Amino acid sequence: MLNSSQLRPLIDQHASALRLYALQWCRWPDDSVQEAFIEFAQLSELPDNPAAWLFVTVRRRAMNQSRSESRRGRREQQVAEHRRQWFQDASNEAEKSDEASYWQQRLSELPLESREIVIAKIWGQQSFSDIASLVGMSAATVHRRYHAALQQLQQETQRASDESCKEEWKHGSQDNIADRCT
Amino acid sequence: MNDDSIKATEERLHSLTPRPLELDAEAVLAAARRSENDGDSTESVPMVLTLRQGLSLTAACIVGMFVGSILTTLLMRPTTDQVTAAEPNQSPVGDSDSSNRDAEPEVIQNPAESDPALVDFAARGDSTGERALPDVDSVLRRNGFRFSLRQQRLVGATDSMGSMDKIATSDVVTSDRNEIGSPSEPLHRRDRLMRELLRM
Numbered sequence: 001m002l003n004s005s006q007l008r009p010l011i012d013q014h015a016s017a018l019r020l021y022a023l024q025w026c027r028w029p030d031d032s033v034q035e036a037f038i039e040f041a042q043l044s045e046l047p048d049n050p051a052a053w054l055f056v057t058v059r060r061r062a063m064n065q066s067r068s069e070s071r072r073g074r075r076e077q078q079v080a081e082h083r084r085q086w087f088q089d090a091s092n093e094a095e096k097s098d099e100a101s102y103w104q105q106r107l108s109e110l111p112l113e114s115r116e117i118v119i120a121k122i123w124g125q126q127s128f129s130d131i132a133s134l135v136g137m138s139a140a141t142v143h144r145r146y147h148a149a150l151q152q153l154q155q156e157t158q159r160a161s162d163e164s165c166k167e168e169w170k171h172g173s174q175d176n177i178a179d180r181c182t
Numbered sequence: 183m184n185d186d187s188i189k190a191t192e193e194r195l196h197s198l199t200p201r202p203l204e205l206d207a208e209a210v211l212a213a214a215r216r217s218e219n220d221g222d223s224t225e226s227v228p229m230v231l232t233l234r235q236g237l238s239l240t241a242a243c244i245v246g247m248f249v250g251s252i253l254t255t256l257l258m259r260p261t262t263d264q265v266t267a268a269e270p271n272q273s274p275v276g277d278s279d280s281s282n283r284d285a286e287p288e289v290i291q292n293p294a295e296s297d298p299a300l301v302d303f304a305a306r307g308d309s310t311g312e313r314a315l316p317d318v319d320s321v322l323r324r325n326g327f328r329f330s331l332r333q334q335r336l337v338g339a340t341d342s343m344g345s346m347d348k349i350a351t352s353d354v355v356t357s358d359r360n361e362i363g364s365p366s367e368p369l370h371r372r373d374r375l376m377r378e379l380l381r382m
Binding site for chain 2: 001002003004008009011015016017018019020029030033037038039042043085086087088099100103106118122126147150151153154157158
């Protein structure tokens with residue numbers, strides 16, 4: 001069994017990303033992540049890529065948990081969906097908070113297959129080949145979906161920005177608009 | 183869409199920090215040890231089903247038996263392909279004598295060569311009209327073919343009533359009406375049967 005000095009760096013480095021990843025399937029991601037770490041601690045032999053192993057295990061556990069939750073009540077889950085936050089606010093500024101909820105909203109609009117790839121890549125820092133074995137696709141497909149998802153996010157952001165500029169022009173508040181909307 | 187804009191999006195996403203998860207390494211290790219110990223101690227404990235699991239298992243068994251009985255019924259049902267030989271003097275009508283069922287069926291070898299009526303039938307091709315009926319019945323009798331119980335009832339009804347319209351609306355075939363479909367269906371069946379015989 002591992003000791004705490006081996007386990008702690010892994011928790012510090014991956015727990016929050018794993019939590020975000022598990023959140024894509026279940027309501028209580030903390031449980032899935034904790035169980036995965038407990039399972040990891042019980043391994044007789046360490047895997048070659050502990051982070052990849054943890055992502056695979058968290059995914060399986062989160063899916064299992066999701067099945068139990070859906071049996072308990074889908075509606076309850078939908079209500080809880082709106083309450084949980086994916087990202088922490090970088091500061092107390094309102095703008096930062098808006099940024100976090102804005103991206104949470106945009107990301108949640110992506111299909112699950114693309115969303116889990118983006119999360120594993122950006123916050124999990126997994127390689128495309130690791131993600132490919134994680135989600136059961138080829139590395140090329142994962143790469144293509146990742147770029148398509150980022151494109152979709154970028155287009156959404158652009159569209160939102162254009163609409164915001166139009167609104168501001170319409171209402172005559174033209175301070176700094178030229179800088180932002182050109 | 184250029185790579186710069188995608189990179190910019192990527193960077194904006196990178197700037198977001200997922201909410202932290204408070205997880206204590208010592209607590210995880212303690213839970214792992216506890217879980218391992220629990221696993222050791224429960225190894226020799228026999229499995230006990232909860233009430234819910236028991237009910238689910240019972241329901242699954244009942245459904246399985248139900249599906250099994252349906253499949254058995256469907257598989258055991260006689261079809262027009264199942265033509266067997268019977269006692270030469272046995273009437274094709276009715277199957278009340280259970281000894282008929284026990285008799286070992288004997289497959290007739292190439293009846294077309296031995297019966298001119300069959301040759302005639304084959305030469306006429308797909309005969310579905312009323313005129314073909316007597317020929318078919320006589321051939322079947324002469325060669326001692328035995329139909330399934332349902333087919334025998336149909337043949338018998340054809341003999342006694344003469345008209346297919348009467349047969350289709352009579353009690354004789356009431357139980358088979360769903361399968362008969364139309365008054366001419368018994369004729370079609372018999373013709374199909376004859377063609378199967380000719381191919382033997």
